[in-house]
Amino acid sequence: MARIVQKFGGTSVADVERIRNVARQVKAEVDRGNEVAVVVSAMAGTTNQLVDWCNQFGALHDRREYDVVVATGEQVTIGLLAMALQELGQKARSWTGWQLPVRTDNAFAKARVKAIDTAGIEEGFKRGEVAVVPGFQGLAPDNRITTLGRGGSDTSAVALAAALKADRCDIYTDVDGVYTTDPRIVAKARKLDKITYEEMLEMASLGAKVLQTRSVELAMNHRVRVQVRSSFTDVPGTLVVDEDEIVEQAIVSGIAYARDEAKVTLAQVPDKPGVAAAIFGPLADAQVNVDMIVQNVSRDGKTTDMTFTVPAVDLERAVAVLEKARASLGFSGLQADKNVAKISVIGVGMRSHAGVAQSMFRTLAEKGINIEVITTSEIKISVLIAAEYTELAVRALHTAYGLDAA
């Protein structure tokens, strides 16, 4: 007997018929002799509608009330799925985030899970009951409702799998696994059988959109074996596992891209100690996450240009914060550009192989693509380019690193 957490996203539970289909997949897992907890998202489209209503009260609406509103989407799904399971003769009950509870911090609209009390679920397992749990939602220390931010259902599933010490966390989605790159852009993209947590983390945070970044961090920290698989087919998906579970490791595992960042350049910032802190402190206070940062060498010994990227959705807020601090920061000009894309080459094999960066730069140069910003980590190299070159760059790199399917 294994203990499995299954997670189904919004398209898998988009209507009553699909919820019945999910119920069949859950029951099949129970019939194999396993204990099952299911985490579900809101029915496709629901969360967008709820968020849209909230946004009609301006960008500065009360995030605590936002969470009250958007948490309802998942609550609908858990009730319906519990009914669908019962319809199949499978014992089941729903648990809201506050009923378990799923304890989070008080960062409303982007809360982090602190602890999940699984006592109720484990009691249910003894009675042969499937636990149906909403993704995305939790309970703040002051007993108000929190949500984990968009895509938080993956995180909920992995956190629940960790809390339940589950043998596996199956993330059912509308793709059948993790690919070497986005198959919509590169027809020759290949599905990976296994990928390491570290690589998946880079893939997720760089825009591969298969798994939410925090869910992968959490899986890595708690060594939760995660399987990304399709809710529409029965083929095995991609296992996200420890590096030592992967026998033959490729140098580069995948190419990721992200078009949801914006570039900000501050011209002629006084080049003195503490200026970076002076710039990024206020942005952090305004909850704007800064990603790539490049500080140019000072031309005149007095001033420098500072370039960095922020999420495109936060660009206006970032610009407002910076303009407000213009006098104290002392920069002469501010340029903002949303027409950029971040292209990344990822692979744990990079650590032991030289020349990976060089291949990337040469490949892009051959296509006439200008690199605006570069950042690197142990297992990835990212470049910022003009957005219009995204597909061209991804295809060229996929071929250059030998990732194309035969």
Next chain:
Amino acid sequence: MARIVQKFGGTSVADVERIRNVARQVKAEVDRGNEVAVVVSAMAGTTNQLVDWCNQFGALHDRREYDVVVATGEQVTIGLLAMALQELGQKARSWTGWQLPVRTDNAFAKARVKAIDTAGIEEGFKRGEVAVVPGFQGLAPDNRITTLGRGGSDTSAVALAAALKADRCDIYTDVDGVYTTDPRIVAKARKLDKITYEEMLEMASLGAKVLQTRSVELAMNHRVRVQVRSSFTDVPGTLVVDEDEIVEQAIVSGIAYARDEAKVTLAQVPDKPGVAAAIFGPLADAQVNVDMIVQNVSRDGKTTDMTFTVPAVDLERAVAVLEKARASLGFSGLQADKNVAKISVIGVGMRSHAGVAQSMFRTLAEKGINIEVITTSEIKISVLIAAEYTELAVRALHTAYGLDAA
């Protein structure tokens, strides 16, 4: 300074613009120096959609899961209204049923409110905060979500007004008060300035549909002053109050009708002690509420005919229960008829005036309308007639009792 509970129904909060309109009405009450708690329904149409999804899992779906699903409608509204109030510069916060909590019994899908903890709301009043509370939902003893049944938001509002010892409970609705009868049927119907709890109770339970029956019972028991008024105009509505607040009491206050009952006749039931209990016991067990009951005088000393009404939606269930018990009950035939209407004349003044019933019977006879069943109480007389005569009967009685507007 007064303490007011306001309640807005589904059409008043049907979209973001209307929610903003509600926020303005709430703020106006605060600006008059009052402490305000607002109870809201789900946005129009939402609950129907949620109920429809649940019903796709058959009539016997788990009512606990049903409550999980349908309680979400009101949760959406409280968050949005809190935002709308904040947008106007009015401090506000939402409280879900489980946060207060609103304690109910465990009759899922038709729970009754046991107690409301108002400590959080009263703390908020001290901070100048409006409390935004969902109608319809509560918390069972086992901490699962309950709902109060359709229309339960009125009950929530009155229960909250009682718990807060509010000076008034204003029920905003799509009509501007309580009328002497349905204005859609009788153009000369008049709006009442005041009506007693007892009369309102008869009006509500007899199908006037302005206020939910249980909310009126609750208001009467706790002496909550209720005002029924329009959310679209500013004119005063109808106050539902104690009899002694009404100086000049009419003999008849209103004419109500209900077309949602069905008549059942059991022919030749053995006329012996205990037969009524034998018939109505199984119906009660099947949760079918029996309303009007007439037992004919026995013609042969051995058998009698028994006629009664049940809610039309429960007719099939009632017939099934009775047919199953046919052998033990010993009746010879069962007739069921949905084409009936119950017409009622209501007024506390009836208690001290003779001849009210006689006027009713004569008026109907003059129009050639046959009376099938009669029941009376201290303050009302109800008759069952063929449904096709409903409008004719209501209009004739409205004129006969001098209720027509000048």
